[in-house]
Each structure stands twice: as C-alpha cells, then as structure tokens.
Amino acid sequence: MFSFLRTKNFDALEVLQAHQASATFPAHFHETFCISLIEQGTFIENDTIATQNSLLISHPFEVHQNKILLDGCYSLRTLYVSPDMLNHKGLTPLDLQFSKVIDDQDLVQQCGQLLNYFSTYVKSTKDNFFEQSLFQFLANLYTFRQTNDDLLEVPDWVEEVKAHIANYIDQRIQLDTLTKLAGQDKYQFIRNFRKYIGLTPFQFIILQRILRGKEMLQEGMPIVDAALNTGFYDQSNFTNYFRRYLGITPSNYQRSCNIFQE
Missing domain, CATH: 1.10.10.60 (Homeodomain-like)
Structure with a gap:
C-alpha cells in the first residue's frame, strides 16, 4: 500500500509511505534526492541492497530500477528533497554524491523521528522546529558524502x-x-x-x-x-x-x- 504526504509551505516537501508493499519499478529517475528509510524487509536499487534499519539514497536524475527478494515485501518511507534546498544552505557542490546505503543507527533514528513528525508538520503553516531538525539531519547526512571525479561529460x-x-x-x-x-x-x-x-x-x-x-x-x-x-x-x-x-x-x-x- 502506497500513500503520499505533501506540503507547499516549505519547498513542497513530499513523503512516500509504503507499507507491506511488493511492487517493483522499471528504470526511472527523480528530480530530487530520495532518502528512503527501510523499515521492514529488503529493497534493491540496481545492484545496491538496502536492508531493514538502513537509509537508501537516490540522487537527482540518477536512473535506477527497484526490485525485491523473491516473494518478499517491504515497508519504507521516502523523503524527497530538492537540490535547491541543499544549495540554499550551502550543502551541495555540483559533484556531490552521498553514500548509497547508510546504516549509521544514529542517523537512521534521526531520519525516523523526522518522518514521524512530518505528518504533523504538513498541517502547520509555521514550524521552525521541524525546519531546524530537517537541516540538522541534512547536515549530518552530508558527512556521508563522496565525490565523483569520473562523471561522464554530457554533450x-x-x-x-x-x-x-x-x-x-x-x-x-x-x-x-x-x-x-x-x-x-x-x-x-x-x-x-x-x-x-x-x-x-x-x-x-x-x-x-x-x-x-x-x-x-x-x-x-x-x-x-x-x-x-x-x-x-x-x-x-x-x-x-x-x-x-x-x-x-x-x-x-x-x-x-x-x-x-x-
């Protein structure tokens, strides 16, 4: 089962919620960073395997396809963050690449708390606490960055x-x-x-x-x-x-x- 929560009052943040899902997805991309908290099961993106209590990161315009283990299912929540939001805070050089899978439990727990609070935040017109928590999480996530010096030059x-x-x-x-x-x-x-x-x-x-x-x-x-x-x-x-x-x-x-x- 899938559902979305979205708000217009803070850069149109959106969260996808999937519970006991078994859907797979063909090759596609997003225009945002996709930060997925895997809450149950195993979720596979291309050749990357993310298991329960880990974060899976998809980069803007990164082409990927998703599948699951045979007869499996998964529960996850995905936060979609625009590159402009990170750029606004001076966090994102053009060649920024986050680690694909992050299993640091402090960061996983912080992400879970942020997502728990999001459903309340979308009903609020002003919530400085949530915004501060979000940027603190993104700043912590930034420490798991890696640079890619071999980007393919696009003609x-x-x-x-x-x-x-x-x-x-x-x-x-x-x-x-x-x-x-x-x-x-x-x-x-x-x-x-x-x-x-x-x-x-x-x-x-x-x-x-x-x-x-x-x-x-x-x-x-x-x-x-x-x-x-x-x-x-x-x-x-x-x-x-x-x-x-x-x-x-x-x-x-x-x-x-x-x-x-x-």
Missing part, C-alpha cells in the same frame, strides 16, 4: 534533445526530429542517448510526461486533463504508466497527496 546535443522533449511534452514527439537534433542516425542516437541518460528516448519521454502529470495532479487538475495535457492518448494510458512507475494510481495519488497552502 550539447543531449541537452538540446531534452529541451525539445520538455517543450513539446504534450504533443507527439517524432524520433526522426530527435535524431536530426542529435545529428545521428536512429540506432546510433538511441544507443548514445541511453549511454548518457540511462534510458531509451521512449522511456525518457514517458517518465517526463508522468512527472509533469504528477505536478498537475498536485494542483488539483482532473486526471483526464492531466493525461491529455502531457501527451498521453487517454486517461487509461496515463493511469497504466503512472501506476507502473510510481506504484500508485493517479486517483489514489491525488486523494492521498495532502496539500496545505501557506
């Missing part, structure tokens, strides 16, 4: 293709158009795009549409309108992909996404 054509997709996400995007932007033939383009992004062009487009649709649902837009405004054929098509990548239907997401204005 300009990749950014041009991504910008085109973003600008025309509500329309049919032709592969021929993308290959012309990249200056490559079809098969070379698909291979190279996956090399730099970690997803095929089709997977990337679908995921971008889901993320855009998720934002629209947060704003209260009807599901059918969110589907059509993000380039899906219909609501059913949107729902199938949304559930596949996020583990929850759009209607359940919209119901469980508690939004409180400032």
Whole structure:
C-alpha cells in the first residue's frame, strides 16, 4: 500500500509511505534526492541492497530500477528533497554524491523521528522546529558524502534533445526530429542517448510526461486533463504508466497527496 504526504509551505516537501508493499519499478529517475528509510524487509536499487534499519539514497536524475527478494515485501518511507534546498544552505557542490546505503543507527533514528513528525508538520503553516531538525539531519547526512571525479561529460546535443522533449511534452514527439537534433542516425542516437541518460528516448519521454502529470495532479487538475495535457492518448494510458512507475494510481495519488497552502 502506497500513500503520499505533501506540503507547499516549505519547498513542497513530499513523503512516500509504503507499507507491506511488493511492487517493483522499471528504470526511472527523480528530480530530487530520495532518502528512503527501510523499515521492514529488503529493497534493491540496481545492484545496491538496502536492508531493514538502513537509509537508501537516490540522487537527482540518477536512473535506477527497484526490485525485491523473491516473494518478499517491504515497508519504507521516502523523503524527497530538492537540490535547491541543499544549495540554499550551502550543502551541495555540483559533484556531490552521498553514500548509497547508510546504516549509521544514529542517523537512521534521526531520519525516523523526522518522518514521524512530518505528518504533523504538513498541517502547520509555521514550524521552525521541524525546519531546524530537517537541516540538522541534512547536515549530518552530508558527512556521508563522496565525490565523483569520473562523471561522464554530457554533450550539447543531449541537452538540446531534452529541451525539445520538455517543450513539446504534450504533443507527439517524432524520433526522426530527435535524431536530426542529435545529428545521428536512429540506432546510433538511441544507443548514445541511453549511454548518457540511462534510458531509451521512449522511456525518457514517458517518465517526463508522468512527472509533469504528477505536478498537475498536485494542483488539483482532473486526471483526464492531466493525461491529455502531457501527451498521453487517454486517461487509461496515463493511469497504466503512472501506476507502473510510481506504484500508485493517479486517483489514489491525488486523494492521498495532502496539500496545505501557506
């Protein structure tokens, strides 16, 4: 079972709650840091295994897929933190990489307390204690950082293709158009795009549409309108992909996404 809690009064923080879940997820990415507290079972991200009472970190735009041990299930809570929040506090150089799995029990306990308090915080317009606790936790997490000196340099054509997709996400995007932007033939383009992004062009487009649709649902837009405004054929098509990548239907997401204005 999955549910979300979200607030607009502090950088749109969001928490995913999964209880006794067995869903797996195909290759995807998030635009935020994802800090997951594994409360029960084992959760696998790519080749990384996170067990009970540990933290699993996913970095912004890091392509990953999730699975579980055979016939297993898991319970976890994930805090989504935007890079801008960390940058605002001077915590995040561009090449920052947190350790993927952290089993320091003091930090695990601190994360649990923070998540416990979040459900109360979303109902509050002002809560300096929570904000101070959050930044203290992030500062402590920062001590588990590592730098990556071997980042793959992304060529300009990749950014041009991504910008085109973003600008025309509500329309049919032709592969021929993308290959012309990249200056490559079809098969070379698909291979190279996956090399730099970690997803095929089709997977990337679908995921971008889901993320855009998720934002629209947060704003209260009807599901059918969110589907059509993000380039899906219909609501059913949107729902199938949304559930596949996020583990929850759009209607359940919209119901469980508690939004409180400032």
